[in-house]
Amino acid sequence: xxxxxxxxxxxxxxxxxxxxFKLNVMLPAIIIYIVFAISIAVWSFSIGIYVLGITLxxxxxxxxxxxxxxxHFGSLISTVYLAIFGSFCISIHPYxxxxxxxxxxxxxxxxxVLTLVLLIWLLYxxxxxxxxxxxxxxxxxxxxxxxxxxxxxxERPLPTGNVEFSKEQLYNFSDFFExxxxxxxxxxxxxxxxxxLKYKNEYFALYNPNYDYKEKTWVSISNNGNxxxxxxxxxxxxxxxxxxxxxxxxxxxxxxIKFIELHVSGREIRIIDKMDNxxxxxxx
Amino acid sequence: MEMDFKRAKILSNYISRDxxxxxxxLLISYNDISASEAASRLNKHVRPIQEFFExxxxxxxVEKKEVYEK
Numbered sequence: 001x002x003x004x005x006x007x008x009x010x011x012x013x014x015x016x017x018x019x020x021f022k023l024n025v026m027l028p029a030i031i032i033y034i035v036f037a038i039s040i041a042v043w044s045f046s047i048g049i050y051v052l053g054i055t056l057x058x059x060x061x062x063x064x065x066x067x068x069x070x071x072h073f074g075s076l077i078s079t080v081y082l083a084i085f086g087s088f089c090i091s092i093h094p095y096x097x098x099x100x101x102x103x104x105x106x107x108x109x110x111x112x113v114l115t116l117v118l119l120i121w122l123l124y125x126x127x128x129x130x131x132x133x134x135x136x137x138x139x140x141x142x143x144x145x146x147x148x149x150x151x152x153x154x155e156r157p158l159p160t161g162n163v164e165f166s167k168e169q170l171y172n173f174s175d176f177f178e179x180x181x182x183x184x185x186x187x188x189x190x191x192x193x194x195x196x197l198k199y200k201n202e203y204f205a206l207y208n209p210n211y212d213y214k215e216k217t218w219v220s221i222s223n224n225g226n227x228x229x230x231x232x233x234x235x236x237x238x239x240x241x242x243x244x245x246x247x248x249x250x251x252x253x254x255x256x257i258k259f260i261e262l263h264v265s266g267r268e269i270r271i272i273d274k275m276d277n278x279x280x281x282x283x284x
Numbered sequence: 285m286e287m288d289f290k291r292a293k294i295l296s297n298y299i300s301r302d303x304x305x306x307x308x309x310l311l312i313s314y315n316d317i318s319a320s321e322a323a324s325r326l327n328k329h330v331r332p333i334q335e336f337f338e339x340x341x342x343x344x345x346v347e348k349k350e351v352y353e354k
Contacts, residue, residue, distance in 0.1 A: 003337045004316035005308070005346045145313070 015280075016143035016239050017136060025199050025283045028059055046096045053089030056082045066206050070178040074122070074131045081118035088115050129275075132282055134182045135196035137275035139217070139235060142252035143243055151242035157220070157230040158246065160253035164225055165260055173263045180272065182259075186213055191222040194256055198235075199283070219256040229253045291343075298339045303328060307336060316349065 032055050040048035060082035067075035088111035095103060104112070125131050165173075170192050174185040183197035184205055195218040197205055205211050217235045220228045229249040236245070259271050287295070298304065303326050310322050319334035326333070340346035 002316040002318050002349055002351050003311065003322075003341070003346045004349060005311045005340070145309075 015140065015278075016146070016241070016243065017140050018238055018240055019281065024203070027203070032056065032059065046093050049089050049096055050093040053086040053091075053093065056086030056089065060086060062207065069184070069206060070181065071175065072179055072181055074125050074181075077118060077122060077125065078131070081115065081122055084111055084118065085115045087111055126282060129282055132181060133197045133199050133202050134180065134275055135198035135217075137278050137280055138182060138196040138255060139198070139238075139252070140278050140280065141255045141274060142248060143239060144251075146243045146247045146251055148244035148247060149241050150244055152245045153231070153233060153236045153242070154245065155230075155233065157228040158249040160227045160229050160250050162225045163221060163227055163257055163260075165221065165264070167223065169260065169264050170221055173260045176263055176268060176271075177259075180268075184213070191220045193218045193220045198238075217252075219253055227253050227257070287343075294339070295343055298336055301332075301336065303333075304336065307333065311346065318351075 032052065035055050036048050036052045039051035060079045063075055063082060064079040066072070067079055088108060091108040091111060092102075092104060095105065095108075122131070171187075174187070174192060174194070177183060177185055177194055181197070183195045186193040186195065193213065195205070195213050195216055205213070205216075214230070215232060216230070217232045218230050220230075222228075229252050231245070231249060231252065236242075236248075262268060262270050306326055307322055310317055310325060314321075319337050320330045322337075323330040323333040337346055337348075341348050
């Protein structure tokens, strides 16, 4: 006879990371609308719409770069949405006159409908956490079973054991890791590095060519199976308490190894389930 | 979950036991666990652990499933 429960998971799983709303999630939208508002103030509403369109298309190029880096499906949808919304704004701007009824050309009407459809799709993806960077969840899972408290953080990577995965298995998991926005991976000559990415860091990690991931939080697996873990001071301080550092490193290593095992056995959905069960907000 | 005061009192009596949180954590970590395994992990006697689980089953917090040897 065995006992099981689904009722109390969210009550018992106490969150170990500070849950703060990150304003930088909204940064692109804030920049776009500031540019839009300035354009209206300096020129006219029609020019403002034109500038908005250009800004959205420029942004779509950045998001497309993120898609090329991660192959994340949601980034491709975002790229198409931004490009179509931008094109709609550009196509409609000559016809906008304040106080007069807008006569939309046929092409603008088609772009408008496409924009709405993609917007609804993106909202759905957002609420189902398909557009969210999952580093917060990975670090939360690592901390779940750690109750010992004492500050012994060190900036040096900690060896945590040895595993036997083939290079192909690790590379396949690396694709999964990036496609599902768990973080970014870096393939070096003698090892592969998995860096869980939180909302706080994603712009720098994606768009800064000199981004020093070695200073961040990562789990690396070398060609001969040695596992090392580094937890950045910033991520360590994001926990509510000074968790026992060695235990935390070992636990983070266990989480990634468990994820790889689930991926190798074709149960990737369980990885997503584990993160979803934490019920962490979409902007955290 | 609706319940009268008497039932809430009994439930709170179980929940307030010093090992209740550890038991729930074990349940979550292992997805399913037998009373004897949970008791051995917490270094407790199996009877109070089984009694605790059975009470949680009555309140609909925990589900019980038969396990057959393969």
